[in-house]
Amino acid sequence: MISSMKAVQIVEYHRPFRYGECPLPDPGPQEVLVRVKASGLCLTDLHLSQGRQRIEPLPRIPGHESAGEIAALGGEVKGWKIGQRVLIVIDVPCGVCIHCLTGQTQRCRRLKRIGFERDGGHADYVAVPSGNLISIPDPLSYEDVATLPDAGATMYHSLISQGKVGINQKVVVLGVGGIGIYGVQIARLAGAQVLATSRKEARLAAAKKHGAIPLNPMKENLREAVEEFTRGEGADLVADCIGSVESIQDGLAILRPGGKLLVIAYIDDNFLVPSIPFFSTEKEIIGCRGCNRQELIATLDLVAQGKIKPVIGARYPLSQINEASGRLEKGEVVGRIILTR
Ligand SMILES: [Zn+2]
Numbered sequence: 228m229i230s231s232m233k234a235v236q237i238v239e240y241h242r243p244f245r246y247g248e249c250p251l252p253d254p255g256p257q258e259v260l261v262r263v264k265a266s267g268l269c270l271t272d273l274h275l276s277q278g279r280q281r282i283e284p285l286p287r288i289p290g291h292e293s294a295g296e297i298a299a300l301g302g303e304v305k306g307w308k309i310g311q312r313v314l315i316v317i318d319v320p321c322g323v324c325i326h327c328l329t330g331q332t333q334r335c336r337r338l339k340r341i342g343f344e345r346d347g348g349h350a351d352y353v354a355v356p357s358g359n360l361i362s363i364p365d366p367l368s369y370e371d372v373a374t375l376p377d378a379g380a381t382m383y384h385s386l387i388s389q390g391k392v393g394i395n396q397k398v399v400v401l402g403v404g405g406i407g408i409y410g411v412q413i414a415r416l417a418g419a420q421v422l423a424t425s426r427k428e429a430r431l432a433a434a435k436k437h438g439a440i441p442l443n444p445m446k447e448n449l450r451e452a453v454e455e456f457t458r459g460e461g462a463d464l465v466a467d468c469i470g471s472v473e474s475i476q477d478g479l480a481i482l483r484p485g486g487k488l489l490v491i492a493y494i495d496d497n498f499l500v501p502s503i504p505f506f507s508t509e510k511e512i513i514g515c516r517g518c519n520r521q522e523l524i525a526t527l528d529l530v531a532q533g534k535i536k537p538v539i540g541a542r543y544p545l546s547q548i549n550e551a552s553g554r555l556e557k558g559e560v561v562g563r564i565i566l567t568r
């Protein structure tokens with residue numbers, strides 16, 4: 228067997244990703260070695276490289292959306308075989324805290340996440356616990372599923388589990404980038420009416436294609452448009468996929484009393500909430516992070532049934548991660564970028 232591989236590393240914060248030779252990971256007794264076939268590039272990968280979320284010690288291989296085939300099995304692994312096609316769950320939960328024991332593993336405080344506290348999938352190979360594998364249904368390609376562990380299933384968790392979106396509700400998705408486009412589809416699938424915003428016309432065209440009313444806040448007034456969309460009542464749910472001071476304020480302003488603001492992304496370090504309008508209208512602000520295993524399986528099922536379509540806007544070889552990151556940062560891509568092998 229080979230002893231080294233090509234991988235992307237964060238070596239130092241505020242520096243480009245390093246692409247080069249790394250030692251082949253050595254899977255533990257209950258782990259498997261996965262030969263990665265496709266990985267999704269997330270804005271969080273860029274946040275990590277810029278030190279906005281610290282992941283000491285460096286160097287670290289990022290990449291939390293990956294799919295591939297099993298290349299080797301640890302000695303104690305049962306139920307999996309070499310060559311099997313697998314999707315990788317991000318969170319490695321502690322398994323014994325109150326959150327883990329009640330199925331809310333995304334809230335576990337002792338998580339080790341693949342691509343964060345552990346090496347991730349922007350590499351030729353990654354070692355992961357066998358409990359983090361989900362087998363990929365036959366008709367789906369690696370590319371079809373690679374972006375589900377974060378982008379797809381995070382929106383499922385946010386809208387279905389946290390937001391409890393329902394039939395004929397009025398939902399506003401702020402920002403239809405890599406995760407927002409899944410949000411449009413999941414909210415529509417749940418029977419909601421959806422208005423989606425972006426400053427990029429290509430992203431709005433994709434949102435429209437998936438059943439949302441598109442709105443460019445540079446050209447139209449968001450608050451007036453939501454008034455019209457909701458017959459003056461305000462939105463039942465706002466899925467904020469931007470996470471800026473402005474998007475939080477907009478999100479709260481366009482909610483109906485008692486409505487829910489789902490905070491799914493972040494750009495700014497702090498949010499400002501106007502106190503009297505907030506408490507007097509009983510609005511809710513709900514943090515939404517990642518997903519549990521069942522939510523990822525549900526998302527995968529919906530993709531297998533053709534009810535959700537992954538939107539892949541660009542493909543780059545792994546070696547070109549810095550070029551790909553530049554395009555992602557400029558908001559030039561519709562949907563997700565896939566790093567290919
Ligand atoms: Zn991510």
Ligand SMILES: [Zn+2]
Pocket residue numbers: 320321322323324325326327328335336337338
């Ligand atoms: Zn736990």
